[in-house]
Amino acid sequence: MNCAFCKQNHYIRNCSEFLKLSPAERHTNAKRLKLCVNCLRSGHVNTVCRLSNCRRCNGRHNTLLHIQRNENENGRRETNTPENSNVSFTCSNFSRENVLLATALVQVTDKFNKSHTVRALLDSGSQSSFISSKLCDILNLETESIDMVVVGINSSKSQIKKKCEISVEALHSAYSVKLSCLIINEITGIQPTTVIDVNRLNIPKNIILADPEFYIPGPIELLIGANLFWKLMHVCQIRLGSDQPVLQKTSFGWIMSGNIAEKSNVSHCNLSLNCDIQNQLGKFWLLEECATKPAISEEETLCEQHFVEHTKRDAET
Structure with missing residues (x-):
């Protein structure tokens, strides 16, 4: 029982040096060493391997080789934020x-x-x-x-x-x-x-x-x-x-x-996303604003005054 990666007396899945690698690097080395990417042993390929599939995605590869597809190369999740937005976060680490x-x-x-x-x-x-x-x-x-x-x-x-x-x-x-x-x-x-x-x-x-x-x-x-x-x-x-x-x-x-x-090591992050807060507040006040009496011109005011002063209603018979 020799490790194909470091040549020591253990299985490659127990190799501390192999485990230090990223999943992508482990996959590359498994290919280089001509190992089955499903069981990490030599002598056959994954299409005929009898070991169970990846326990994370059920793909035809070893769980140690599983790569998160929704993460970029730096391991950070990509997020799209709208323009004119402010992103703030607090992060605390503890062991x-x-x-x-x-x-x-x-x-x-x-x-x-x-x-x-x-x-x-x-x-x-x-x-x-x-x-x-x-x-x-x-x-x-x-x-x-x-x-x-x-x-x-x-x-x-x-x-x-x-x-x-x-x-x-x-x-x-x-x-x-x-x-x-x-x-x-x-x-x-x-x-x-x-x-x-x-x-x-x-x-x-x-x-x-x-x-x-x-x-x-x-x-x-x-x-x-x-x-x-x-x-x-x-x-x-x-x-x-x-x-x-x-x-x-x-x-x-x-x-x-x-x-x-x-x-x-565990990291807890609190994220706050404020998207164009001034614009949002403007919309709020627009919705809450009470309707006001429309303004009239000076000419309209004089007409109204003349109507009130010179118009009388006949007595009802």
Whole structure:
């Protein structure tokens, strides 16, 4: 097992030097090294590769090679602002401990009995299991109408209108289970939030991970809650050390969760866009302006005065 990029004893997807590159640079080097751009191994091309597609766009390439098409070369999103506009923003940066959440790659079956590999989040703190509406549509599953309110952190509420039942199978064993899921638009954001340097983790080589690509950011399409979570747990657990996550054996394979020594930098930006404020205020006052009595000329004033002074109405008979 030699890395095609640095020639060290690890897979290229675990290579810290390879992970430092941008997705475009990784793609270029994969082509240069004549690797399959889907699994990053040699000996075949992506059209015949049996590995699952990119977990971000479902394209025929590895998730490590995924390029955001709506970003320019400098990595900044392009935005068009109208002329005579003022743009102001405030930005604050802070560092926090990077915490790895427990994930597993599982197979789910669609209406036509075809298997799809998706990333599931294992969460013992959730009373229910959830499936994204996107995955439910892809699987073309039958749904049942319900009327339920899910209460989350800080008493935030989400209205649930449908639920479905799915078949979930482990990738590395014969384990399978039927799971009732509530359908929600989005379960959570990309997990993990950044690429993790796996060379800093003391992962034993003889274990089978439930999510072999846990260190690569990707979407969460399924959440397995406490209605199944504890039934998946086995008695084995491995502590990797101080500031290292914990390995837990499950029916899906070994999951990993906990603190990671490296920091995660997060930027919060508030953006204010004022488009030609003077013009907008002018339109406002024009709309709010009350109609005034039209002015009359001096000649018209004299005519009116003459009419009042010299005109009398006959008495009614």
